[in-house]
Amino acid sequence: MEPKLARVLPVANPVTLWPLLFHDDCTGTFTYVVSGTGADYSVAYETSYAYVGLKGIRAQTRATTPTIGDNVIIQKYLWLPPAKVARLRLCYMQYDDTVDHYFYLGFYWFTGSVRNLTLLRTNSINRSCAYLDSAGSYQTISGATVPRANYVWSYFDLSVNLSTAYYKRAQINDASFDLSSYAAISEANATERHLRLYLALETQEAGRAWAGLDQIIITGENL
Numbered sequence: 001m002e003p004k005l006a007r008v009l010p011v012a013n014p015v016t017l018w019p020l021l022f023h024d025d026c027t028g029t030f031t032y033v034v035s036g037t038g039a040d041y042s043v044a045y046e047t048s049y050a051y052v053g054l055k056g057i058r059a060q061t062r063a064t065t066p067t068i069g070d071n072v073i074i075q076k077y078l079w080l081p082p083a084k085v086a087r088l089r090l091c092y093m094q095y096d097d098t099v100d101h102y103f104y105l106g107f108y109w110f111t112g113s114v115r116n117l118t119l120l121r122t123n124s125i126n127r128s129c130a131y132l133d134s135a136g137s138y139q140t141i142s143g144a145t146v147p148r149a150n151y152v153w154s155y156f157d158l159s160v161n162l163s164t165a166y167y168k169r170a171q172i173n174d175a176s177f178d179l180s181s182y183a184a185i186s187e188a189n190a191t192e193r194h195l196r197l198y199l200a201l202e203t204q205e206a207g208r209a210w211a212g213l214d215q216i217i218i219t220g221e222n223l
Helices: none
Strands: 020-024 033-036 042-046 056-060 071-078 085-094 101-110 114-123 128-132 138-145 153-161 166-172 175-178 185-188 194-203 210-221
Touching: 020 071, 042 071, 056 071, 056 194, 071 210, 085 101, 085 194, 101 153, 114 153, 128 166, 138 166, 138 175, 153 210, 194 210
Parallel strands: none
Antiparallel strands: 020 210, 033 071, 042 056, 056 210, 071 194, 085 153, 085 210, 101 114, 101 194, 114 128, 114 185, 128 138, 153 166, 166 175
8 A cells, every 4th residue: 555645734724634644555555765784684564574464574684604783674765744652552562582682663753943853762681662762762661571482463643743843652562651751852954844663673792683664654643
């Protein structure tokens, strides 16, 4: 399925007709911007990495001379919606037979004068999850855990307040967490207005890390 953009009336105070900004069921054309360490990292649709349907995303760090800190980054550039809240939902599989790694998911958004960043980070060593605070440090979310087992999927649901540049809430599998008192990283930046999905793997030891992703959905919502 091709990505879908929210439809908005061309008036001074636009009314959102459809809050869906992006949906990838991994069966259409691959439209992400991908980068990484080295030359043979890989991000592609694969049948064996699907949560539902025909395909999911397989993300792998490099295989040639791997080292600690290798990464693969997946980004999708979207328009900045008039809605106050951006919400990301996805399915993620943390394999057991891969090297220890971090998985990152979240948003950048650019207002034309400010760049904001909100991220969650999972740690495959202790199965924990943390949020990135406004000082650039990761703070563990008490009670948030992510399974590490082949073919066991996790569900993530992250909401951020685009107007105030604060987190809103996160759901990780069956547990929900109020993050509304935590601010995003905000700094001056003149980049054109847009919203950007950010997903990444980063190794914590020498070797290749890989993970599965599927059913990536981004919506713009009111408070």
